[in-house]
Amino acid sequence: MKIICSKSNLVRGVSIVSKAVPSKTTMPILECILIDASADIIKLTANDMELGIETQIEGEVEERGIIALNARIFSEIVRKLPDNDVTIKTDESSQAIITCEKAKFNIAAQSGEDFSYLPVIEKESYITVSEFTLKEVIRQTIFSIADNDTNKMMTGELFEIDDNILKVVSLDGHRISIRKIELKDNYSPRKVIVPGKTLQEISKIIGGEADVNVDISFTKNHIVFEFDKTVVVSRLIEGNYFKINQMLSSDYETKVKIHKKELLDCIDRATLLIKEGEKKPIIIDIRDESMELKIKSQIGSMDEEILITKEGKDLLIGFNPKFLIDALRVIDDEEVDLYFMNAKAPCFIKNENESYIYLILPVNFNAVA
Amino acid sequence: MKIICSKSNLVRGVSIVSKAVPSKTTMPILECILIDASADIIKLTANDMELGIETQIEGEVEERGIIALNARIFSEIVRKLPDNDVTIKTDESSQAIITCEKAKFNIAAQSGEDFSYLPVIEKESYITVSEFTLKEVIRQTIFSIADNDTNKMMTGELFEIDDNILKVVSLDGHRISIRKIELKDNYSPRKVIVPGKTLQEISKIIGGEADVNVDISFTKNHIVFEFDKTVVVSRLIEGNYFKINQMLSSDYETKVKIHKKELLDCIDRATLLIKEGEKKPIIIDIRDESMELKIKSQIGSMDEEILITKEGKDLLIGFNPKFLIDALRVIDDEEVDLYFMNAKAPCFIKNENESYIYLILPVNFNAVA
Incomplete structure (x- = not known):
């Protein structure tokens, strides 16, 4: 594999997908970022099995290929490179060579074979909200999820869609936070429980612009956020959320x-x-x-x-x-x-x-x- | 005691003297800031016996007196008060009442009697440098002091004055840093070893202006920094500094x-x-x-x-x-x-x-x- 892209594009991409790299894991491959240049585009992916993020970055594919690099090391190197074009190359030995101007790094690479790709999602329908609205609604509710796992459902937030209303609910046994957002279109009713961690990470990745949209779609077990050449796929929390109406x-x-x-x-x-x-x-x-x-x-x-x-x-x-x-x-x-x-x-x-x-x-x- | 001063003056003064409050001590009185309004001026003092700082703040003394307040609690309260005039009052019980607008705090106070005042320094001669120069020279040398106490002398910096030159030296056994500063006047030769901690704290307090001066004077066992209604007194490290000339x-x-x-x-x-x-x-x-x-x-x-x-x-x-x-x-x-x-x-x-x-x-x- 041989790809060339600007340092700034690389930094942006790496910092987005890094949000799905687990801080602790026993599987080294999960600590990696996959660089997929098997077609003429460059895609970066990270996936901790609960949350997976994929983003496309601009650059040139000189020789197609796929490798996985340790996310922490790769991201630190990329960040400290001079502000110029970066070349990432692999040879037959399992080494990646990262060069930028006269700096040349040699680090261990893993083959992409063991990497868990994002689940392929058959998108049926999706709702659209602005980055700003999504970021705000997360900020306005995330503080009242429970921070321990004794009740799994309390670690997530209810996303309930009915007609043109998205209702977001979080609760921790002492308090309930509810926000309602008006959507531009009408949708058939849907209720899912989204892990709090997913929302926290999404909130760090999206820019917060009022005129940039995020498409949110659902499958039986997953929620998918799509924006700006980035796809975030997260497992949902299973079960029926608490009946809050009787508490109000x-x-x-x-x-x-x-x-x-x-x-x-x-x-x-x-x-x-x-x-x-x-x-x-x-x-x-x-x-x-x-x-x-x-x-x-x-x-x-x-x-x-x-x-x-x-x-x-x-x-x-x-x-x-x-x-x-x-x-x-x-x-x-x-x-x-x-x-x-x-x-x-x-x-x-x-x-x-x-x-x-x-x-x-x-x-x-x-x-x- | 009853004094009135603006929140901003109080915040500034408390944050200056707090630098001399030890983070760990077995003597509760050392954790205090002394408010001395025994004359018509208000002075704040903190003193950990190695390093003492006194600063004068503007305000009105309605009733003379002296009290000592826990530095951490007092400074947190002061910082969070509304931006207005603050009244600090003590009654016969050992309580201090801090009021600002409609907020009223009641905290324990100690009598000032047990407090260790700064040593009285007979100032003979002093050198003058700008805040900027002092801050710079500390930054440019402080990193190469030793950070553990196995060799006490290495935890300090040599301040050597000779004619119109101030030489500042630090070393840790692996490296030596030397900076020379030209002074405006000529002085008789003098060598002292200033604790690194003192220099670090001084560097945080002084503003870094090129046109504000700091007067530095010495006694047998102390160094004194005076600037902007503030006096910092520190013990010196005893002994003869390393002979560095033969290493150069x-x-x-x-x-x-x-x-x-x-x-x-x-x-x-x-x-x-x-x-x-x-x-x-x-x-x-x-x-x-x-x-x-x-x-x-x-x-x-x-x-x-x-x-x-x-x-x-x-x-x-x-x-x-x-x-x-x-x-x-x-x-x-x-x-x-x-x-x-x-x-x-x-x-x-x-x-x-x-x-x-x-x-x-x-x-x-x-x-x-």
């Missing part, structure tokens, strides 16, 4: 309208007094025109008052401050509405058309204090 | 003139092939008009050729690549001169007027290969 209620006894940044900054300050791992609630005392936030720990205490507009009853309620911070950080509105039933029922942060709903369970602060 | 030689058999960035980039690329902790030399093959650099490890091999101007003999010599990189990184010249005697004698990188000299010992690559 539109009744409330107290409604609070509050300046979002003021609330966020205040809770952020309060968390200074909590050591890592310590579980201290922030106590919220809702009265007629103001809300008092209080926290107390071994380090000291803080209280702060924020002006609000209130409807309904007064309320004293406690929360894990992190959960409030996580939700408030991803809401772009200047003012937010908080809905409460009582000190033991969940709080809802949502807007009028419910394009976002954040449900957060309160903590029993009498017991903790 | 101006004889050479081979002289090479080379483009610095090309050489640096090449060595930088070569180190990719070395795993952390592995000791692989870079082999330099100096011939008439070019120099070939080669490295070989378990990962692979690299070679690269760089054009040079050579005087004297051909030479094959090996180095720890990190030592070359460290020195080349802090040289601003576009071209550098390398002087060699033979494969077992040190290499010198220096300019004509010897305002910088970097001595690096070669490695015996036959034995290592």
